[in-house]
Amino acid sequence: MFGLTPFERKSYDLFNAFHDFENDFFGENALQSFKTDIKDEGDxxxxxxxxxxxxxxxxxxxxxxxxxxLTAEHKAETEDKKDKYIRRERTYGSYQRSFDLTGIDTNNITAEYKNGILTLDLPKMQEVKPETKRLEIK
Structure with a gap:
């Protein structure tokens, strides 16, 4: 019965007020991936x-x-630096997503990276119409 309710039961820690704040606010996997938009431009x-x-x-x-x-990786800074961070929120690690290429001409995919946006042109496969022939009767 509790699985049907829209609320979760969570235990809150008074000593750590921001425990799982990111997951509560943004969702479970929001910070572990990247956002994509896909447009259909006809061809x-x-x-x-x-x-x-x-x-x-x-x-x-x-x-x-x-x-x-698609894989992107932030490399961690070397530990040789003796910086004294008070707070460090930037994360290092890798992000990966897979996309289905069914119906895509993989030989003609182009990619460009500019201002933090990776743009991929994914041309559609041209439909091969079956060739029609007329057979001669002997």
């Missing part, structure tokens, strides 16, 4: 992925079978 799809703070070299695009795997 192609255009995908825009928000990847702010990444260098172009930190982003990898791999095609495996019928899947496009």
């Amino acid at each position: 192609k799809y255009v995908m825009e992925a928000e990847l702010p703070g990444f260098d172009k070299d930190d982003i990898k695009l791999d095609i495996s079978g019928n899947d496009l795997v």
Whole structure:
């Protein structure tokens, strides 16, 4: 019965007021991924992925079978620095998402990264209409 209610039972810690604040506010996996928009422009799809703070070299695009795997990685700073942080919120790690490429011409995909937005042009496969022939009767 409790699974049907829209509220969760949580235990709050008075000594840690911001315990799981990000997950409560943004949702479970909101901070572990990146946002994408995909538009249909007739002959192609255009995908825009928000990847702010990444260098172009930190982003990898791999095609495996019928899947496009987009990976972005923030590398951790070296521990040689003796900075005395009071608070550190920027995270380091990798983000990865997969997209289905069914119906996409994978040989002609183009990608551009500018101002924190990765733009992919995904051209649609041209429909191959079956060839019709007339057979001659002997």
